[in-house]
Amino acid sequence: MGLSAEILAVSPRQGVAGLSADPDHHQPHRRSRASRPRAQDGGAAAGTGRPGLVQRDRRRRTCGRGGQQQTGAEPGAGICVFAKDDRRRVTARLIFFDDTRFYLCSIEGRTLVSMQPKIDRARGRNISRTAMAQACQFSSAAQMFSGSAAAQASCLLRKVRIGGNIDTGPAPLPDKLQSLVGQPPTFTKAQLGQYLARKGISAATIGGDLGGAVSQTLAGNPATYFVIHDTSDELVGSAFPTTINTAAWPSNDLASRPVNSAHVFINRLGESRTGHDYSVGWRATKFEREPSLKGLFLHHELVQPRIKGGFGYHAVAPQPGFTQATYDRLALCYLAASVRRGQFLIPAFHCVLDTGIDDGHDDPQNFELFQWSGAIERILGDVLNPIAVDTLALSTLVAAPVVIAPNPALPASETVRTDLRDGERSIVVKRVTGSLPLFFKAKIAIDADGSARAYHPDAGNPDALDDIGNANSYSKKYIQGQSRNNHVGKGPRDGFYVSATSLQRGDDWDADAYVDAEFVPYIVLPDDFAPGVRLGDLCTVVNLKNNRYCSAIFADTNPDVGEASIRVALNLHLHDPSFPITKLARAGGDRKANYVYIVYPGSRFTPRAQAPHWPVDKIEDIAGPLFEAWGGLAMVDRLFPTLV
Numbered sequence: 001m002g003l004s005a006e007i008l009a010v011s012p013r014q015g016v017a018g019l020s021a022d023p024d025h026h027q028p029h030r031r032s033r034a035s036r037p038r039a040q041d042g043g044a045a046a047g048t049g050r051p052g053l054v055q056r057d058r059r060r061r062t063c064g065r066g067g068q069q070q071t072g073a074e075p076g077a078g079i080c081v082f083a084k085d086d087r088r089r090v091t092a093r094l095i096f097f098d099d100t101r102f103y104l105c106s107i108e109g110r111t112l113v114s115m116q117p118k119i120d121r122a123r124g125r126n127i128s129r130t131a132m133a134q135a136c137q138f139s140s141a142a143q144m145f146s147g148s149a150a151a152q153a154s155c156l157l158r159k160v161r162i163g164g165n166i167d168t169g170p171a172p173l174p175d176k177l178q179s180l181v182g183q184p185p186t187f188t189k190a191q192l193g194q195y196l197a198r199k200g201i202s203a204a205t206i207g208g209d210l211g212g213a214v215s216q217t218l219a220g221n222p223a224t225y226f227v228i229h230d231t232s233d234e235l236v237g238s239a240f241p242t243t244i245n246t247a248a249w250p251s252n253d254l255a256s257r258p259v260n261s262a263h264v265f266i267n268r269l270g271e272s273r274t275g276h277d278y279s280v281g282w283r284a285t286k287f288e289r290e291p292s293l294k295g296l297f298l299h300h301e302l303v304q305p306r307i308k309g310g311f312g313y314h315a316v317a318p319q320p321g322f323t324q325a326t327y328d329r330l331a332l333c334y335l336a337a338s339v340r341r342g343q344f345l346i347p348a349f350h351c352v353l354d355t356g357i358d359d360g361h362d363d364p365q366n367f368e369l370f371q372w373s374g375a376i377e378r379i380l381g382d383v384l385n386p387i388a389v390d391t392l393a394l395s396t397l398v399a400a401p402v403v404i405a406p407n408p409a410l411p412a413s414e415t416v417r418t419d420l421r422d423g424e425r426s427i428v429v430k431r432v433t434g435s436l437p438l439f440f441k442a443k444i445a446i447d448a449d450g451s452a453r454a455y456h457p458d459a460g461n462p463d464a465l466d467d468i469g470n471a472n473s474y475s476k477k478y479i480q481g482q483s484r485n486n487h488v489g490k491g492p493r494d495g496f497y498v499s500a501t502s503l504q505r506g507d508d509w510d511a512d513a514y515v516d517a518e519f520v521p522y523i524v525l526p527d528d529f530a531p532g533v534r535l536g537d538l539c540t541v542v543n544l545k546n547n548r549y550c551s552a553i554f555a556d557t558n559p560d561v562g563e564a565s566i567r568v569a570l571n572l573h574l575h576d577p578s579f580p581i582t583k584l585a586r587a588g589g590d591r592k593a594n595y596v597y598i599v600y601p602g603s604r605f606t607p608r609a610q611a612p613h614w615p616v617d618k619i620e621d622i623a624g625p626l627f628e629a630w631g632g633l634a635m636v637d638r639l640f641p642t643l644v
Helices: 149-156 175-180 189-199 324-341 369-384 391-396 566-571 581-587 616-630 632-639
Strands: 003-010 020-022 078-085 090-094 104-107 225-230 264-266 272-274 297-302 346-349 413-421 426-432 438-447 522-525 538-543 548-557 563-565 590-600
Touching (some): 149 175, 149 346, 189 324, 189 369, 225 324, 264 324, 297 324, 438 581, 538 616, 548 563, 548 616, 563 566, 566 581, 590 616
Parallel strands (some): 225 297, 225 346, 264 297, 438 563, 522 548
Antiparallel strands (some): 413 426, 438 590, 522 563, 538 590
């Protein structure tokens, strides 16, 4: 069916004559799966595609609480879409009105769907998701999205929020995931098979025999995209049952639910069941309605409940959205699919694939990309180093007794400073005699400063990384997208403060000028920490409890030591990987002095002109060799042989 459409801006206070809005009647942006067939093999997908705006329907309509004529949009306005099909029937849809309530446009008594509000950064007013989030550019001839594999993943993994709203900017990719996508596997099918055998996992539950290939399109192009869905199981009631992460919740029983709408289903216990072997082409999105695309995508459904939560449809997912067990099994599926493909696949979210297509889905909700990437990194390490990490395998080995040599003598060191504290205790800063790096052992507190979403004026904002009470005056001086102190704050998070770090390149009111705690590992030191040490110098932080370490940069100042960015906490596995990132800074870190900080005077480098000015790979490239030259983990073990 051909469609033409007109888009008009309307207000919740003033309408456009002829069309009415009902503020109390809600219809789902996404109808329940029980009442609507999934787009799958052999069935026509619902929806009309991405219609062009061909001709205007100029009939006058009303929309809003009253019937007054609307002549222009205002802040808090919504957008109505009026479409005329080739039978000249007119339908209308109000995308949304304001930030607090949903209003629906109707014509001739028919109420149509609504969507959650979104803010237009440029104009400071609400516009529809389709006007905000653009579809990723796809070449039908090449059967791939535009850009490098990492660029494609950044577009296809944009955050999906309630109501199907998609972030407009590219998703920041975790370093590990960015280094993998599109590259040949770093492990073999045999190595993965050995891992599965050690863990007692059947390949039949994660997409099928590892010896098989993956599906292909009619043109012979192998599957390239790893699509992530959630099942959106509809629950009755206003709260989630306490059993959703246990075997007692019926939806976790994969044996009793159909799984043929995707390649693999994964429940909240980390169990999986294959619906279609990865070698079988299968469609599970509206984007794939073109037959030539069948076989290009591998689909994964993650069991997730939904409640109405005050909406007219099941829009609300639990927080956190998924369990660590779910992320672990999804990571294993990703490795299995990638090794069968001979290339690390490009991940994508269902909702993002269907951007701009009518009646699109809104999944997956509350998916933590960094948590999943961490699971990939950890399992990949287990696959590549089975003896070093698999305690079960180690316990079965029969080995000759080993004579343990005594630890080398404690290296001579000299004290540099004794007057510092970490908030809990006095700290002694030393250096190994004859070397330049400085080291100390302290607690770790978690810092959110520098992140574009560190602080929000609304203390209850769920996306804020830290409490507004922890923000200093510099981090509350400007607000992104708003005029304050004679400047409009710049940044990707309208309404959030421009959070500052001491290390800066650019305007005070630009969030990109600072070091982002969410993505860049950094530490906090006094500005007079030691002679020769300046902002921008590099360092290494070691977690003595698990021997994990990461390179970092000195990016913020405080009279006390023992503080590091969210990214350091994530890299060191300070908390269980399932711990929500939005709670890390509030959790308070670890008060015990089980963290070693090694600082390299004079190691700073010239920042890039474009953000991020201090790229993580450059930090690692410089600090990594400095750590090894200092003595690495062996030196740490000699200096600090026991935990606190």
